[in-house]
Amino acid sequence: MSERQRTHPFGIVDSFIKNIRMIINALLPTIIILLGTDMGRRWLLPASGAILLLYSIYSIAWWYRYVYYIEDDELRLEYGLLARKKRYIPLERIQNVQLSENVLQRLLGLTGVKVETAGGSAKAEADLYSLRREQARQLRQLLQAGHSTGDTHPEQQPDYPEYRLLGRDLLLAAASSSRVLLIFSGLFALVSQIEQLFPNRDIGGVMEKYMYNMLDLGWLIVILLGLAALLAAWLLAFISEVMQWANFRLVVEGDRILISRGLLTRRQIALPRRRIQAVQIMENIIQQPLGLCRLKVIMAGSSTGNAEASVLYPLLRRSELTEFLQVTVPELAISAMTVKPIPRRAATRYFVVLLLPISLMLAVWCLLVPHGYYALVLLPLFIWLAYRQYKDAGWQLEGNRLLLRRRRVTLITTLLARRRLQSLDCSQSILQKRTNLSAIKAAVAFGNSGTQIKLVGIGIENSHGLQKWYREQG
Numbered sequence: 001m002s003e004r005q006r007t008h009p010f011g012i013v014d015s016f017i018k019n020i021r022m023i024i025n026a027l028l029p030t031i032i033i034l035l036g037t038d039m040g041r042r043w044l045l046p047a048s049g050a051i052l053l054l055y056s057i058y059s060i061a062w063w064y065r066y067v068y069y070i071e072d073d074e075l076r077l078e079y080g081l082l083a084r085k086k087r088y089i090p091l092e093r094i095q096n097v098q099l100s101e102n103v104l105q106r107l108l109g110l111t112g113v114k115v116e117t118a119g120g121s122a123k124a125e126a127d128l129y130s131l132r133r134e135q136a137r138q139l140r141q142l143l144q145a146g147h148s149t150g151d152t153h154p155e156q157q158p159d160y161p162e163y164r165l166l167g168r169d170l171l172l173a174a175a176s177s178s179r180v181l182l183i184f185s186g187l188f189a190l191v192s193q194i195e196q197l198f199p200n201r202d203i204g205g206v207m208e209k210y211m212y213n214m215l216d217l218g219w220l221i222v223i224l225l226g227l228a229a230l231l232a233a234w235l236l237a238f239i240s241e242v243m244q245w246a247n248f249r250l251v252v253e254g255d256r257i258l259i260s261r262g263l264l265t266r267r268q269i270a271l272p273r274r275r276i277q278a279v280q281i282m283e284n285i286i287q288q289p290l291g292l293c294r295l296k297v298i299m300a301g302s303s304t305g306n307a308e309a310s311v312l313y314p315l316l317r318r319s320e321l322t323e324f325l326q327v328t329v330p331e332l333a334i335s336a337m338t339v340k341p342i343p344r345r346a347a348t349r350y351f352v353v354l355l356l357p358i359s360l361m362l363a364v365w366c367l368l369v370p371h372g373y374y375a376l377v378l379l380p381l382f383i384w385l386a387y388r389q390y391k392d393a394g395w396q397l398e399g400n401r402l403l404l405r406r407r408r409v410t411l412i413t414t415l416l417a418r419r420r421l422q423s424l425d426c427s428q429s430i431l432q433k434r435t436n437l438s439a440i441k442a443a444v445a446f447g448n449s450g451t452q453i454k455l456v457g458i459g460i461e462n463s464h465g466l467q468k469w470y471r472e473q474g
Contacts, residue, residue, distance in 0.1 A: 011129035099268040111136035165248035173315035174241035300445035339394035346457030
């Protein structure tokens, strides 16, 4: 691939659609306001047509000027219209080459290629929208520095350890997902912006009047409508999870973990095992009683810092956890997770930190919102959550491995290897000194910087023991 090459012409259409969608999302409030005026409606359509025409010409010219090639062990990109830009990416810095196919690309036999380096930026270093499928695989083979020269596509390597998410487990993962909370937060954010989108309308007054009318119908109707909204959000979350994790396949190939997934948009991700700094076992309030969990990884020097790319396995039974870790990331596999709890004297801190701000918020809600005192029914849930945060917090040492467990709403168990730790710090607040408690912060590399895993309420003597264990590495 030393000759200059362009992506497939479909890349023009793919890039055009993506960028137009981003522009529409950014300008949506302005468009809505313009549609509310006579002059806006008169000029919006012809102005939009002219903008689309100019942007189409720009997209074609950009595609024609965008070339890539490999030379002197570097992936080289040349692009730009008025100002010609060049980007040279040494192959040794490339950490991951991700392949993805949406519906149209699959129909045309095309694949998108994203190249990520050790820089850990939020954006891929190179994004080649559309290449022929075989061409994309050959390019990935050349870019994966330090790996075998043969085709490493999972379908052609049946001898490697392989895991698949079966249909039953896929439905179970979708049904027990916590994504419904993200959908609710998105709907809440949308409702909070409605009044700004329609400044000439008394949206707040209309919603308040509607709420009073609903209360007049009786609390049973309100509860049923709330359950219907919850069911609708759950269905959206269910469909989203199925589309994301369908056809999930994980193959352990030497020093890489190859993951492919997706129903409409298929993605292939290669995770270098040497870059995995920690594994997090996530158990939400639905999955934990069922003995299920989701595994995530903390990666160093990669731009795949988003939630989807960090998922190692979307649904695993806790009984299969140790065996799975021994095959995929043996450096972090702990045989028996017998967590040591934090002292009982740490319980006060967990209750105060959570319940004090919640109580203040509920008090304000009761005073300012009509019938707001009904929100007090949530107080027992927060008391239960504070208790569970205290009871579930703990730690464990096993050889060169450290386990830290904490709960937000989801129970998070983090597995760390001693040689991967960048630091292990102990800190004490004034109140913690009085109760002989402390907080432990374990820092590992993440992306281009790092992240910390914190456990609060551990006894000071245990903190000193953990620091001594950390200093013994070598």
